[in-house]
Amino acid sequence: MIAPMVSPPKVRRRNRVTAHVLVFFLDLALAGVATFVSWWLRYELGIGPDLTEFQRQEFSVYRPVLFAHVTLVFIAFQITRVYRLRRTTGLVEELGRIFLGATLAAFFLTAVFFLWRPAGYAGYSRGMFILLWLSTPAIVGASRLLLRFVVDMLRRRGRLLDQLVVVGGGMHGKMIMQQVVTQPGLGYRLVGFLDDDHFSRGAHFGRIKVLGPVDRLAQVVQAQGVDHVIIALPATEHRSIADIIDQCKQQRVGFYLVPDLFEIQLNTVDLDSIGGIPIIGLRDGGIVGWDFFLKRLLDVTLSLAVLVIGSPAFLLISLAVRIESRGPAFYSSERVGHHGKPFRMVKFRSMREDADQMRDTLAEHNQADGPLFKMANDPRRTRIGAWLRRLSLDELPQFWNILRGDMSLVGPRAPLAEEVEQYEEWQKKRLIVKPGLTGLWQVNGRSNVPFEEMVMMDIYYIDNWSLGLDINLIIRTIPAVVARRGAY
Numbered sequence: 001m002i003a004p005m006v007s008p009p010k011v012r013r014r015n016r017v018t019a020h021v022l023v024f025f026l027d028l029a030l031a032g033v034a035t036f037v038s039w040w041l042r043y044e045l046g047i048g049p050d051l052t053e054f055q056r057q058e059f060s061v062y063r064p065v066l067f068a069h070v071t072l073v074f075i076a077f078q079i080t081r082v083y084r085l086r087r088t089t090g091l092v093e094e095l096g097r098i099f100l101g102a103t104l105a106a107f108f109l110t111a112v113f114f115l116w117r118p119a120g121y122a123g124y125s126r127g128m129f130i131l132l133w134l135s136t137p138a139i140v141g142a143s144r145l146l147l148r149f150v151v152d153m154l155r156r157r158g159r160l161l162d163q164l165v166v167v168g169g170g171m172h173g174k175m176i177m178q179q180v181v182t183q184p185g186l187g188y189r190l191v192g193f194l195d196d197d198h199f200s201r202g203a204h205f206g207r208i209k210v211l212g213p214v215d216r217l218a219q220v221v222q223a224q225g226v227d228h229v230i231i232a233l234p235a236t237e238h239r240s241i242a243d244i245i246d247q248c249k250q251q252r253v254g255f256y257l258v259p260d261l262f263e264i265q266l267n268t269v270d271l272d273s274i275g276g277i278p279i280i281g282l283r284d285g286g287i288v289g290w291d292f293f294l295k296r297l298l299d300v301t302l303s304l305a306v307l308v309i310g311s312p313a314f315l316l317i318s319l320a321v322r323i324e325s326r327g328p329a330f331y332s333s334e335r336v337g338h339h340g341k342p343f344r345m346v347k348f349r350s351m352r353e354d355a356d357q358m359r360d361t362l363a364e365h366n367q368a369d370g371p372l373f374k375m376a377n378d379p380r381r382t383r384i385g386a387w388l389r390r391l392s393l394d395e396l397p398q399f400w401n402i403l404r405g406d407m408s409l410v411g412p413r414a415p416l417a418e419e420v421e422q423y424e425e426w427q428k429k430r431l432i433v434k435p436g437l438t439g440l441w442q443v444n445g446r447s448n449v450p451f452e453e454m455v456m457m458d459i460y461y462i463d464n465w466s467l468g469l470d471i472n473l474i475i476r477t478i479p480a481v482v483a484r485r486g487a488y
Contacts, residue, residue, distance in 0.1 A: 012162060012227060013227075020083065023083075023147070024083060026143065027073070027077065027082075027140055027143075028070050028073065028074060030136075030139050030140050030143055031069055031070045031073040031074075031105075031136055031140070032066055032069075032070050033139060034069075034132060034135045034136040034138075034139045034140070035062065035065060035066045035069050035070075035132060036059060036066075037131075037135050037139065038128055038129075038131040038132040038135050039057075039059050039062055039128060041131050041135070042125055042127050042128040042131055043056055043057060043125075043128075047127070047131065048125070048127030048128075048130075048131070049127060057124070057125070061124075062124070062128070064113075065109070065113065065124065065132075068109055068112060068113075069105065069109055069132065069136075072104075072105035072108050072109055073101065073102065073105045073136065075105070076101040076102070076104040076105040076108075077097075077098075077101040079101065079104065080097045080098075080100045080101040080104065081097060082094075082097045082098055082101055085097075087186050087187055088186070091144075091145065091148060094144060095137070095141045095144070095145075098137050098140050098141050098144065099137040099141070101137075102133065102136040102137040102140070103133065103137075105136070106129065106132060106133035106136070109129065109132070110129050113129075114126070114129075151187075152184075152185050155184050155185060155187055156184050156185075158189070160187060161184075161187055161188060161189040162187055162188055162189065162227035162228055163188075163189055163191055163224055163225050163226045163227050163228070164180060164188040164189065164190050164191065164226065164227065164228045164229075164230065165190075165191055165192060165193065165194065165211070165217070165220055165221070165224065165226050165228075165229055165230075166180075166190070166192075166193040166194070166229075166230045166232055167193070167194045167195075167214055167217060167229060167230070167231045167232065167233060167244055168193070168194075168195060168214075168231065168232035168233040168234075168258075169193055169194075169195030169197065169198040169205060169210065170195075170232065170233075170234060171426060172232040172258045173193060173195070173230075173232035173233075173258070174205055174452070174456050175456055175459065175460055176230055176232055176258060177190060177193060177205060177208050178453050178456040178457060178460065179460065181207070181208065181453075182440065182444045182457070188228070190208060191211070191220075191224045191226065192208060192209040192210060192211040192220075192224075193205065193208060193209075193210055193211065194210070194211055194212055194213060194214050194216060194217055194220065195210055195213070195214065196213045196214055198210040199211075199212055199213045200213075205450075205452060205453070206449070206450030206451075206452055206453040207450065207453070211224075214233070214240055214244070217229070217244060217247055218247055218251070221247075221251055221253055222251075226253055227253065227254060228253065228254040228255065228256070229244070229248050229253055229254070229255045229256070230255070230256045230257075230258065231244055231245070231255060231256065231257045231258065232258040241257070245257075287433055287462070287465050291465065291467075294467050295408060295465075295467065295470065296405075296408075298409065298467065298470060298471075299402050299403075299405075299408050299409050300402075300403060302409060302474075303399040303400075303402040303403040303409070304403060306396075306399045307399050307400065307403065310396065310399075313396075314396065314397070317329075317348055317388070317393060317396070318330075318348070320384050321348055321349050321350075321382075321384055321385075321388075324382050324383060324384045325352065325382050325384075327349060327352075328349060329348065329349060330346055330347070330348060330349060330397060331346070331347050331348070331349040331350070331351070332344045332345060332346045332347075333345055333347075333416070334416075334417060335414040335415065335416060335417075335435065336414070336415050336416070336417055336419075336420045336431065336435075337406055337407070337414065337431075337434060337435055338431070338432075338433065338434045338435075339431060339432065340420070340431050342417065343401070343406040343407075344406075345398060345401055345406070345407070345414055346397040346398060346400055346401060347394050347395055347397055347398065348385075348388055348393065348394040348395075348396065348397060349382075349385065349394075350381055350382065350384070350385025350386070350388050350389050350394045351380040351381050351382065351385055352380050352382065391481065392481045395437060398437050399437070402437065405434075406434070407434055407435050407436060407437060408433070408434040408435070408436045408437075409436060409437055409438065409470065409474060410436045410437070410438055410439055410461075410469075410470045410473050410474060411433050411434050411435050411436025411437075411439055411458075411461070412430040412431075412433065412435050412436060412439060412441075412458035412461070412462075413435060413436075413439065413441055413454065413458075414435035414436075415435070427455045429458075429459055429462065430455055430458040430459060430462070432462065433462055433465075438473060438474065438477040439457070439458065439461060439473060440457035440458070440460065440461050440473065441454040441457050441458070442473075442477055442480060443473060443476040443477055443480045444457065
């Protein structure tokens with residue numbers, strides 16, 4: 001069943017235009033504010049070389065500078081494309097464009113008043129112009145930072161979102177959907193996807209509903225008030241793609257096309273040329289070379305620190321586990337690691353000793369999909385174990401696995417051998433890197449994330465790895481664990 005649309009597309013388009021106009025005029029107003037602030041810093045606070053009594057100027061003298069600066073900022077921001085940012089443009093890039101625009105404006109402003117020297121030149125302070133160059137990007141950048149914070153907060157609460165539908169349920173389509181769902185800051189509300197095969201089988205993609213076959217796009221756009229369509233069909237469907245683009249144009253719906261390079265991830269493509277003839281090669285998959293060294297260095301450093309500093313907590317937890325129930329404090333199970341190599345993963349024991357034998361009797365209560373087994377109120381847990389799991393403290397001994405090199409701080413969830421046996425061929429890609437203590441699946445819901453979405457997150461992580469991404473996920477794990485989302 002198709003849900004009612006949130007608000008008419010025309011209203012959302014009008015609101016977007018209004019917001020862009022307001023931001024534009026706000027920037028010009030802040031450019032004027034920066035002029036006053038620079039004068040105040042120079043003449044009232046005395047920042048810069050000392051001024052004599054005859055060198056002091058009232059702000060009224062700088063009115064020509066004010067109007068010239070606002071005009072030049074308007075022109076410079078157009079040149080540096082400050083108002084043509086994509087949804088995926090990061091804060092650093094946006095601030096960079098603002099700084100470049102402010103620098104360009106300051107350069108021409110200085111040229112006008114110190115080289116050309118128009119009539120009425122009154123001996124302006126060079127220090128004032130330097131302060132103006134620095135204060136403009138600082139003030140405008142601060143406003144953009146605040147604006148991003150407010151917009152992100154509203155989007156996370158379901159406001160200011162554009163309706164989006166994805167056409168295609170293949171790997172590219174699923175990766176797009178997974179990214180949209182886990183990044184509310186993009187500003188999309190994913191209403192569902194269209195795919196002939198999924199619709200015929202009634203197969204949804206985790207939490208994302210299949211709304212119908214591809215040829216129902218027009219009806220879905222009308223019923224859902226769709227603003228944007230992402231086309232993720234294989235290149236062999238070029239006729240369907242052309243028809244979809246025509247429909248989007250007729251209904252004035254924005255569309256994006258995911259390039260299908262024979263299922264090759266674009267960031268693994270190595271472009272070169274021989275005698276001017278372009279050639280395409282493929283880089284090795286996974287995290288290798290210098291990247292592997294950096295990742296391993298981070299793993300060893302942090303895991304060693306946790307094991308040393310956390311040793312008293314390890315001892316107390318071990319005693320609590322042993323006191324409550326018979327059996328060892330630690331539990332180890334064989335998992336599948338890097339390139340399918342088995343290893344023994346260690347955890348604090350959170351269940352009864354005979355938990356593995358009881359699993360088959362609880363199969364009908366499984367709350368996970370795919371090859372996973374998850375149960376919110378698992379009767380095999382001990383009281384201490386339930387508390388440890390809620391806070392993820394049962395996983396602390398895995399820092400020993402990380403130090404040994406069996407695991408990494410960040411990576412895919414470590415699977416059981418029986419789970420791997422049920423993998424489809426494309427899902428085995430998650431085994432080309434070491435399993436991790438945390439990952440995208442951890443910070444985006446843990447046990448609440450459907451298996452197929454979890455695999456797509458793992459593949460995205462592998463294809464887009466960077467040291468910064470690892471550090472970002474480690475930091476985001478802390479509030480995710482504290483919030484206890486999907487922990488059981």
